[in-house]
Amino acid sequence: MKRTCITTAVLALFALTAAPHEAAAQRRNSAPAAAAPANAAIPTAPNNAATPPADPSGKLDYRNPAADPLIPVEADKRQPITDDLQATVVELLELFHDSKQCHWNMRGPVYLPLHEKLNENADEYRKYADLMAERVLQVGHPIDGRTSVVAATANLGEMPGGYLTDKQVLILITERITTVAKRVRQRIERMSKVDEVTSNKLQDLSYELDKHVWQFRVQMQ
Numbered sequence: 001m002k003r004t005c006i007t008t009a010v011l012a013l014f015a016l017t018a019a020p021h022e023a024a025a026q027r028r029n030s031a032p033a034a035a036a037p038a039n040a041a042i043p044t045a046p047n048n049a050a051t052p053p054a055d056p057s058g059k060l061d062y063r064n065p066a067a068d069p070l071i072p073v074e075a076d077k078r079q080p081i082t083d084d085l086q087a088t089v090v091e092l093l094e095l096f097h098d099s100k101q102c103h104w105n106m107r108g109p110v111y112l113p114l115h116e117k118l119n120e121n122a123d124e125y126r127k128y129a130d131l132m133a134e135r136v137l138q139v140g141h142p143i144d145g146r147t148s149v150v151a152a153t154a155n156l157g158e159m160p161g162g163y164l165t166d167k168q169v170l171i172l173i174t175e176r177i178t179t180v181a182k183r184v185r186q187r188i189e190r191m192s193k194v195d196e197v198t199s200n201k202l203q204d205l206s207y208e209l210d211k212h213v214w215q216f217r218v219q220m221q
Contacts, residue, residue: 071140073195078139080194084187085132086143087153088202091180092129093145094154096122101159102173108166110219118173121212128205135198156180174216181209 073081099122103115133143156176164172184206191199 071138073139077195078141081139081191081198082136082141084191084202085136085198088184088187088205089129089132089136089143089145090150090154091156091183092125092132092205093150094156095176095180096125096129097150098156098159098173098176099125101161102164102169105163106166106169107163108169110166114166114169114219117215118169124208124212128208131201132205135201170216170220174213174220177209177212177216181206181213184209 071078099118103118103122106115106118108114129145133145136143156179159172160168184202188199188202188206191202
């Protein structure tokens with residue numbers, strides 16, 4: 001009897017203690033959800049709508065005729081610049097191909113140093129051809145570097161095919177670089193009266209060509 005009374009008292013105490021917690025839980029569960037702040041970001045779907053086409057064909061057209069006259073170089077200077085640099089570009093592309101041809105097919109005691117030097121020079125000719133071509137585009141004209149145009153207009157003669165001795169290579173390549181170097185110096189003189197920027201670019205090229213001639217010449221002296 002005594003044990004039963006104690007158990008009943010404990011259960012009654014537990015019920016009294018748990019009641020407030022259960023009531024609070026019920027109030028929380030039944031309370032309406034809080035409204036989102038007025039300035040909360042609302043996720044939106046990406047805008048995948050196509051950009052309206054500029055013409056009926058559906059292709060975008062960025063052509064702006066008003067951009068055509070935006071060329072700083074005076075109009076009367078553009079053709080002389082183009083003529084001299086077009087000639088220079090095809091000569092440099094020819095020297096590039098000639099240097100690679102010799103680089104690949106040369107034989108002889110000085111093969112290794114000459115083989116490496118020819119490759120370095122070829123990279124220089126390609127770099128300067130790119131610079132001169134870009135200058136033509138800057139003055140508003142296209143450049144023509146097609147292989148058929150190079151072969152027809154470089155005016156350096158045909159490079160022999162097949163294997164070449166290192167002595168043959170020194171003679172052939174030095175003569176060809178010397179020819180181009182002399183032509184470039186004439187163009188520098190003309191461009192100094194037309195456009196100083198172009199003349200300066202040709203002077204940079206002239207220095208490199210003179211250096212290449214010297215480096216090959218001393219190997220034959």
